[in-house]
Amino acid sequence: MRVNTTHGEMDEDLLVKKEGSVDNDIEFTTWTEYWLDDELVHRSAHVTLKTSPFTALESALLG
Amino acid sequence: MANTQSLCTSFLGELMTATHNFGTAPTRSVTSADTFKGALYLASATINAGTTVYTTTGEVTGTGYTAGGVTITNATAPTATNTSATAGTAYWTASASVTYSSVTLSTAFDTMLLYNSSQSNKAVGAYTFGSQTITAGNFTLTMPTNSASLALIRLSTT
Numbered sequence: 496m497r498v499n500t501t502h503g504e505m506d507e508d509l510l511v512k513k514e515g516s517v518d519n520d521i522e523f524t525t526w527t528e529y530w531l532d533d534e535l536v537h538r539s540a541h542v543t544l545k546t547s548p549f550t551a552l553e554s555a556l557l558g
Numbered sequence: 559m560a561n562t563q564s565l566c567t568s569f570l571g572e573l574m575t576a577t578h579n580f581g582t583a584p585t586r587s588v589t590s591a592d593t594f595k596g597a598l599y600l601a602s603a604t605i606n607a608g609t610t611v612y613t614t615t616g617e618v619t620g621t622g623y624t625a626g627g628v629t630i631t632n633a634t635a636p637t638a639t640n641t642s643a644t645a646g647t648a649y650w651t652a653s654a655s656v657t658y659s660s661v662t663l664s665t666a667f668d669t670m671l672l673y674n675s676s677q678s679n680k681a682v683g684a685y686t687f688g689s690q691t692i693t694a695g696n697f698t699l700t701m702p703t704n705s706a707s708l709a710l711i712r713l714s715t716t
Contacts, residue, residue, distance in 0.1 A: 499660060501694045522687045527695075539695030542687045546708045551716050552565055 498529050500536035505529075510536065521545060567646025570713045571638030574650055584677060591635075592676035596656045596699070597627035599669040605684045612671060612679035620692075622661035630656060630672065639706050645716055649709035656699040663692045670699055672710075683711060 496507045510529040517524040522542050529537040572578055576586060595612070599605045603616025614625055631654035640646035656670065666689040672682040690697065702708045 499694050501662070517688055524688055524690075526690070528693075535693055537695050538691060538693040539697070540690045540692060541696075541698040541700065542690070543700040544685060544687065544702045544710070546702050547683070547685060547710045547712070550711075550713050552570065552713055557563065 498537055500529060500531070501534075502531070502536060505531070505536070562643035564644040565715045567638045567640040567648065567715065570646060570648035570715070571636050573713060574636035574648055574711070591632055592674050594630040594632060594652075594672060594682065595627050595675045596630050596670045596672055597625075598623070598658065598663070598667045598697075599671060599684075601666045601668040601689045603669065605669050605671050607684075609671065609681045609684060611681055612673040612675075618663045618665065618667045620661055620663040620665075621694075623658060623663060626675070627670070628656060628658060629675075634704060636711075637704075637706075641706075645714070647706040647712055647714040649704065649706055649712045651704035651710040652701045653704075655701065658692070658697045660694070661692050661697060662694055663690075663697070666691055685710070 497504045498507050498510060510531055513528040513530065515526050522544055524540060524542045526538065526540040528535060597612055598618040599616045600618055605616065612626065617625060630652045633653040636648055636650040638646065638648040668689045669684055669686045671684050674680045674682060701710055
């Protein structure tokens with residue numbers, strides 16, 4: 496597979512792949528990194544929001 | 559039967575479609591949905607409830623990223639769901655993930671500002687997540703489920 500990197504497209508076999516994830520009440524996030532020796536040449540992330548701030552409305556009570 | 563004091567749930571949904579105007583502006587000349595955009599902001603920026611309009615201050619910069627961000631897909635109109643005589647929720651969620659493709663964003667960012675580019679870039683909401691950087695890659699932000707309890711924008715009487 497070819498990977499877009501800071502050096503242009505490279506063969507995945509030439510790179511070290513690292514993956515991770517974060518899962519909490521707000522988001523589920525995954526990320527993928529490709530390293531060429533000690534150089535980070537690609538990093539993508541996918542954040543899935545689980546919810547968002549809630550807005551409540553109310554009207555004044557009459558009487 | 560008895561009457562119950564409450565804001566009407568239909569009104570909540572109509573707030574999202576500009577049906578009511580208690581003020582004097584804006585005057586709408588079109589009946590189609592506005593265009594909304596999502597811009598990314600550095601973790602060091604100050605985007606919050608006090609933000610009134612899209613700003614370049616604190617916005618990310620980098621290869622492949624255009625100031626102002628990307629257009630949000632809006633294929634699903636707001637929904638208003640009444641749950642009782644005193645409670646209901648109107649809600650809306652972008653109908654597709656927001657993707658910033660082939661970008662390099664080297665400074666940590668953690669916020670997307672949703673704003674209305676059809677109405678002078680007026681701000682809608684700030685949505686935060688864990689800090690990210692992107693290197694020659696894609697950043698994808700998937701929206702929460704479009705429901706009364708999870709949707710991106712929820713207006714509710716309680």
